Amino acid sequence: MGFKDKLKEELFPTIWCPGCGIGLIMTQLSLVMDDLGLDEGNTVLVTGIGCTGRMGGYMHFDAVYTLHGRTLPVAEAIKTVRPELKVIVVSGDGDQASIGGNHLLHTIRRNPDITVLCNNNEIYGLTGGQAGPTTPQGTKTVSSPAGTTTTPVNLQGLVNTSPHAFYAKTTVYHQGALRKAIREAIAWPGFAFVDITSQCIENNGRRIGFPSANEMLMHYKREFRPAPPGSSALESHQLGIVRGTPEERAPAGVAAPSGGSPSRGEAGSGEGEE
Numbered sequence: 001m002g003f004k005d006k007l008k009e010e011l012f013p014t015i016w017c018p019g020c021g022i023g024l025i026m027t028q029l030s031l032v033m034d035d036l037g038l039d040e041g042n043t044v045l046v047t048g049i050g051c052t053g054r055m056g057g058y059m060h061f062d063a064v065y066t067l068h069g070r071t072l073p074v075a076e077a078i079k080t081v082r083p084e085l086k087v088i089v090v091s092g093d094g095d096q097a098s099i100g101g102n103h104l105l106h107t108i109r110r111n112p113d114i115t116v117l118c119n120n121n122e123i124y125g126l127t128g129g130q131a132g133p134t135t136p137q138g139t140k141t142v143s144s145p146a147g148t149t150t151t152p153v154n155l156q157g158l159v160n161t162s163p164h165a166f167y168a169k170t171t172v173y174h175q176g177a178l179r180k181a182i183r184e185a186i187a188w189p190g191f192a193f194v195d196i197t198s199q200c201i202e203n204n205g206r207r208i209g210f211p212s213a214n215e216m217l218m219h220y221k222r223e224f225r226p227a228p229p230g231s232s233a234l235e236s237h238q239l240g241i242v243r244g245t246p247e248e249r250a251p252a253g254v255a256a257p258s259g260g261s262p263s264r265g266e267a268g269s270g271e272g273e274e
């Protein structure tokens, strides 16, 4: 077996625009699933409407393509009735933090053992480039031609309101850090959220001055740095992982695993990020 066996290559080329970051996430997810022995028999993907949500159709897994914003209740329901399954959510920033924001808030509190991979392209990609919940203030978009005036949602701050949760920040440029974050998030016995900065070249990047997807990737390379070991929270341009303590992290009714995962205050760095 190899990671390509996770992909429905017969459906390629994908529907995504050339240069889109979503395919990079799918490749790393496939590699991790291959490493961890995840297959149709033990794993379910849940995706939400949006460009990112199309990933479920390109992978050899049972996948649920839910309503926009409803990935988390569907994922939690699957995990509740089939606790032996790995449940992995893949969806956009709009899906998670805008229409799905209330679900995110309360799913974090309940701490189900599910993994969320959030493709954070800072825009509503599928619908043509409207400002979303993570669009940086001042960005000119289709719906904010003079620049957005709102403060973006702080995803790390939200996830870290729970002492149980796992939050990882990475970009699609930093493939090593992305793979590590996905692997550790899937292994985490509780709610795990991977915040992945990626490029929507067609409905965001070009409009804000990037001539190509490659220029966006080079921008991520220049801007992002691994967090120093011991960081309890990540700065806006730091890569790494912040997680709860072993005692705190177990979902209700599940024994805390033994082992030495670092507590909050001992955030792992994003080593191997390239």
Ligand SMILES: Cc1ncc(C[n+]2csc(CCOP(=O)(O)OP(=O)(O)O)c2C)c(N)n1
Pocket: 049, 050, 051, 052, 053, 067, 068, 091, 092, 093, 094, 095, 096, 099, 119, 121, 123, 124, 125, 126, 127, 132, 200
């Ligand atoms: C209930 C509902 N509201 C709104 C929409 C329209 N809609 C579809 S995708 C989307 C936003 C997509 O943005 P995001 O979730 O960030 O995903 P991306 O396309 O960027 O991957 C919206 C508003 C919808 N399909 N359903």
Ligand code: SF4
Pocket: 015, 016, 017, 019, 020, 021, 022, 051, 052, 121, 125, 126, 199, 200, 201, 202, 203, 204
């Ligand atoms: S519109 Fe943006 S997010 Fe959607 S496929 Fe194209 S580049 Fe990717």
Ligand SMILES: [Mg+2]
Pocket: 092, 093, 094, 119, 120, 121, 122, 123, 124, 125, 132
């Ligand atoms: Mg988006």
